[in-house]
Structure formats: structure tokens, C-alpha cells
Amino acid sequence: xxxxxxxxxxxxxxxxxxxxxxxxxxxxxxxxxxxxxxxxHVPPAxxxxxxxxxxxxxVVVGNAGEVLTxxxxxxxxxxxxxxxxxxxxxxxxxxxDTPMLHAVRVGSEKDMASGMRVRAVWADEPTPSITTIMxxxxxxxxx
Amino acid sequence: MALNRCAVVGVGQTNHTSCRADVSIAGLVREAVDRALLxxxxxxxxxxxxxxxxxxxxxxxxxxxxxxxxxxxAASGKPLFRVHTAGSxxxxxxxxxxQHVMSGLHKRVLTIAFEKQSDGNAMWALSxxxxxxxxxxxxxxxxxxxxxxxxxRRSGSPSHIGAxxxxxxxxxxxxxxxxxxxxDHWTLEKAMESPMLWDPIRFVETCPSSxxxxxxxxxxxxxxxxxxxxxxxxxxxxxxxxxxxxxxxxQVSPRAGxxxxxxxFRKAGITNPLKEIDVVExxxxxxxxxxxxxxxxxxxxxxxxxxxxxxxxxxxxxxxPVNASGGVLSSNPIGASGMLRFGEAALQVMGKAGEHQIEGxxxxxxxxxxxxxxxxxxxxxxSEKN
Numbered sequence: 211x212x213x214x215x216x217x218x219x220x221x222x223x224x225x226x227x228x229x230x231x232x233x234x235x236x237x238x239x240x241x242x243x244x245x246x247x248x249x250x251h252v253p254p255a256x257x258x259x260x261x262x263x264x265x266x267x268x269v270v271v272g273n274a275g276e277v278l279t280x281x282x283x284x285x286x287x288x289x290x291x292x293x294x295x296x297x298x299x300x301x302x303x304x305x306x307d308t309p310m311l312h313a314v315r316v317g318s319e320k321d322m323a324s325g326m327r328v329r330a331v332w333a334d335e336p337t338p339s340i341t342t343i344m345x346x347x348x349x350x351x352x353x
Numbered sequence: 354m355a356l357n358r359c360a361v362v363g364v365g366q367t368n369h370t371s372c373r374a375d376v377s378i379a380g381l382v383r384e385a386v387d388r389a390l391l392x393x394x395x396x397x398x399x400x401x402x403x404x405x406x407x408x409x410x411x412x413x414x415x416x417x418x419x420x421x422x423x424x425x426x427a428a429s430g431k432p433l434f435r436v437h438t439a440g441s442x443x444x445x446x447x448x449x450x451x452q453h454v455m456s457g458l459h460k461r462v463l464t465i466a467f468e469k470q471s472d473g474n475a476m477w478a479l480s481x482x483x484x485x486x487x488x489x490x491x492x493x494x495x496x497x498x499x500x501x502x503x504x505x506r507r508s509g510s511p512s513h514i515g516a517x518x519x520x521x522x523x524x525x526x527x528x529x530x531x532x533x534x535x536x537d538h539w540t541l542e543k544a545m546e547s548p549m550l551w552d553p554i555r556f557v558e559t560c561p562s563s564x565x566x567x568x569x570x571x572x573x574x575x576x577x578x579x580x581x582x583x584x585x586x587x588x589x590x591x592x593x594x595x596x597x598x599x600x601x602x603x604q605v606s607p608r609a610g611x612x613x614x615x616x617x618f619r620k621a622g623i624t625n626p627l628k629e630i631d632v633v634e635x636x637x638x639x640x641x642x643x644x645x646x647x648x649x650x651x652x653x654x655x656x657x658x659x660x661x662x663x664x665x666x667x668x669x670x671x672x673x674p675v676n677a678s679g680g681v682l683s684s685n686p687i688g689a690s691g692m693l694r695f696g697e698a699a700l701q702v703m704g705k706a707g708e709h710q711i712e713g714x715x716x717x718x719x720x721x722x723x724x725x726x727x728x729x730x731x732x733x734x735x736s737e738k739n
Contacts, residue, residue, distance in 0.1 A: 221473070223372075223376065223471065225379070226376075258427075259424045262425060262427025
């Protein structure tokens with residue numbers, strides 16, 4: 211019997227809000243939106259979580275921030291930006307109120323801690339994609 | 354069991370098209386919601402509960418999108434209910450929303466159905482082999498074409514009936530600004546020359562792949578009575594389902610569909626549907642399903658549905674206009690298609706269908722089916738209270 215392998219790609223339409231966020235990433239700029247209550251959402255919220263109002267005020271935030279919590283990925287998947295064991299972390303960037311999920315490159319699980327400072331490492335080829343931030347690294351070297 | 358009355362007080366839909374590259378799913382949904390709220394003269398803050406439906410999540414590859422949509426619907430802290438019944442989901446979702454009102458639990462309920470087919474590929478998403486089931490590797494058309502051939506054989510229908518339905522629905526769509534396809538060149542001769550995709554389903558007899566959304570605002574009687582605009586009162590609702598595969602199943606006219614129609618008419622006090630229903634919005638993704646459902650619902654005697662089509666009964670000028678909006682054959686944002694039928698039925702009895710309005714429509718049937726014809730959802734709406 212011949213093998214049958216069906217697959218197809220998804221072709222995501224991100225819309226104007228996430229679209230601007232991704233376009234800015236290609237220019238090494240991280241932007242979020244400000245909610246009606248003043249909270250800065252990074253990644254940006256398209257609609258205000260409290261009221262549903264469309265959010266249009268943009269705020270540029272820092273490329274570094276604080277790890278709020280994290281989880282160790284001992285065996286990376288083929289499509290992860292890092293092909294060595296790494297941490298998934300919720301990172302609150304400087305100037306943002308909400309955390310963003312991304313990868314953190316450290317030598318081992320022992321080098322990770324909630325509250326540590328990390329900074330974005332940009333990919334060599336900028337693209338309008340979240341993987342343009344290849345990963346984050348501890349701000350003052352490993353450990 | 355006494356139920357509270359429920360009325361459709363707002364209808365909003367997007368302009369359906371093959372690819373809305375300018376909006377996210379949340380933005381697409383919000384567009385329909387804003388139009389429905391405007392129609393009802395309400396804001397999101399007025400809404401007590403939200404009921405949302407769409408076809409299988411695999412179609413866009415976003416699992417449980419209702420959670421993502423919470424922000425765009427200002428649904429935090431409010432009941433948010435998701436309905437899953439394949440292609441019939443838009444109808445089932447509207448019914449669950451109506452039950453939120455009829456039960457007395459909520460006074461203003463927003464219900465939404467959507468699909469953004471351009472984010473994925475529905476045909477192949479519906480072609481994944483399932484354990485212990487017959488493989489269907491060519492989308493819905495591949496699944497339904499043998500069933501249509503069976504209908505033609507049993508009923509003795511001539512071969513041009515499907516093309517007649519297609520020409521009617523595509524022509525009706527010219528009167529509906531929201532319809533995806535606006536094609537003014539179809540004649541029966543040209544339709545018969547349209548390429549055969551899944552014998553006997555020709556290209557013109559097939560629904561398009563659409564991005565689109567629809568939202569309805571449903572209100573309790575006390576709220577609706579205080580509103581000046583036109584309303585569509587929900588006279589009855591019914592849902593039925595049966596397994597996709599079992600020995601002896603009548604796939605041409607599933608028992609679940611017959612029972613659903615019997616139930617929705619009984620609850621609405623309708624004894625002669627052909628006489629008492631003024632207009633029908635029917636789920637016809639492939640043209641031949643119009644004569645098949647005419648029989649299944651009970652409008653036409655067994656094996657006679659095709660004669661209704663041939664005699665023009667279902668034309669906009671006929672005794673029983675079917676799909677004055679252009680139907681699923683002219684717009685198919687799958688998850689939304691059932692609610693579009695329910696919403697278009699409401700627009701007809703509200704007298705707000707615009708150019709495709711059937712004059713004097715007072716009672717309308719909205720119909721949806723899904724999966725391998727195993728899910729059915731119907732409602733009867735009227736211009737007067739039930």
C-alpha cells in the first residue's frame with residue numbers, strides 16, 4: 211500500500227495590530243498597545259480586555275526585561291529557534307505591564323531563576339516574525 | 354414546558370469574500386458584532402451573555418478560538434458558551450443563544466458565528482482519515498456526490514436540476530450586497546457546461562470558500578417590546594443528530610432531518626409547511642441538496658423535490674422562495690453559513706432583507722445541516738409574536 215501523507219500550511223492573517231507588532235520586530239523595535247486602563251500590553255492587544263474597545267495607542271518598550279516564571283525544555287523540537295536545551299519564560303519587558311512568552315538561552319537549568327534579567331538576541335536575518343527575536347539571554351552573561 | 358419569548362433584534366454580517374487579508378479573525382468577528390449591535394442600538398456593555406460557534410478548529414488551526422476572542426467581545430466576566438456541530442454550527446449556535454433567553458436566564462444575548470477559510474484549507478482539513486471510518490480524501494464534495502447520485506437514481510430526476518438551482522442562487526446573490534459571489538452571466542446552458550468536479554456536481558453547483566462572520570442580538574420579550582425597530586420572533590427551534598455511519602442509514606433523507614423538521618413545525622403550530630412558511634433559507638452547499646432537503650423537511654413529497662425546482666416554486670417569485678440571499682452556494686464561511694441562514698430568515702420577516710426581500714414574508718424557516726448530513730438545526734421565525 212502506498213503511504214498517504216496529507217499536509218497543508220496555515221496562512222495566518224494577523225490583522226493590523228499584530229501586523230504592526232511583527233513589522234516593528236523586523237526593525238528591532240518591540241511595541242505594545244496601551245489599554246484604556248493604562249496597562250501596556252506586549253505583545254499588543256487588538257481589543258481592550260476590559261471593555262472591548264479597539265486599542266490604537268502604541269508604546270515602544272525595552273529589549274530587556276524580567277523573567278516572571280519559566281519552564282525547562284530539555285529536548286528542543288526541530289522548529290524551535292534554539293537547538294540546545296533552553297527555557298520557555300514569561301518575560302515582562304521594561305515599560306510593559308504584561309509578560310511575553312519566549313525562549314531563554316542559558317547553559318543549564320541551574321542558570322534560570324524567576325526575577326532574573328534577560329535581553330533580546332536578534333536573528334541575523336530580520337523578518338516580520340516573532341522568531342526575529344531568536345531568543346533572550348541573561349543580561350550580564352551566563353549565570 | 355412554558356418558554357419565555359425571544360426575538361431577534363439585531364442582525365449584522367460582513368461582506369463575505371475569498372480572503373479578508375486586512376483583518377485578524379478577531380477583527381472579522383468584531384465587524385459583524387459591531388453591525389449587529391448598531392442594528393439593535395446596543396453596545397457590548399449591554400450584553401449579558403455570548404454564544405459563539407464555528408466549524409472544526411482545524412479549519413484555521415486555532416484551537417478554542419473563543420478564548421482568544423474574549424477581548425474583542427468584552428466577554429471577561431460574562432458567560433461565554435461555545436457550540437460545535439460541524440457545518441450546522443451556525444444554526445445550533447443561534448438556537449443555544451435563543452435558549453439562553455427562552456430559559457429566562459438572560460435578557461440580551463449576543464451570538465456569533467464565523468469562518469476565515471483563507472487562514473487554512475477546509476477541503477483538505479475535512480479529508481483527514483479518522484479511525485474506523487471510511488476515508489473521504491476529496492473534501493465534502495467527494496463525500497456527498499455518491500449520495501446525490503443515489504437521489505437522482507431514486508427520484509428519477511433529470512440531470513439539469515442541480516444546474517437550475519445553481520443559476521437561481523447565483524442570480525439571487527446579485528441582489529445581496531453581502532454575498533461573496535456576484536456573477537451575472539449564468540444561464541442554464543452555461544451552467545451545464547461548467548466543469549464537472551465530483552460527478553454530478555459541477556463547479557457552478559459548488560459553494561465558494563469564504564471569509565465571513567455574522568452576529569445576532571437576541572432579546573427577551575420585555576426588552577424587545579421596548580425597542581422601536583422591527584423584530585423577528587423565534588416561534589420554535591429544533592436540533593437533531595444521528596451517527597454518520599450505520600447499516601441501513603438513509604443518507605439521501607436522514608431520519609434526523611425529518612424528525613428535526615417535524616419537531617420545529619409542531620412547536621410552531623405549523624401543520625402545512627408549504628402553505629404556512631413564506632420563505633426558506635436552506636443550507637445548500639451543493640445545488641442538489643435543495644430538492645433533497647425540500648423532501649427531507651416535508652415541503653415536497655418523496656421523489657418530487659426536483660419538480661419544485663423545475664416548476665420554479667423555489668424562485669424568488671415562486672410559492673416557496675428558497676435562498677433569496679443567494680445561500681451557501683454564493684457565500685460559504687462554513688461556521689457562519691448556518692447562522693447566515695437563520696439571520697437571513699429573520700431579516701425576511703423583519704422586512705429588512707433589502708433588494709432580496711420577499712414581499713409580505715411573515716413566517717420563515719432557517720435551516721442548517723452539517724458533517725455527513727448527521728447534524729440538523731432549524732428555527733421558525735415570524736413577524737408577529739408566537
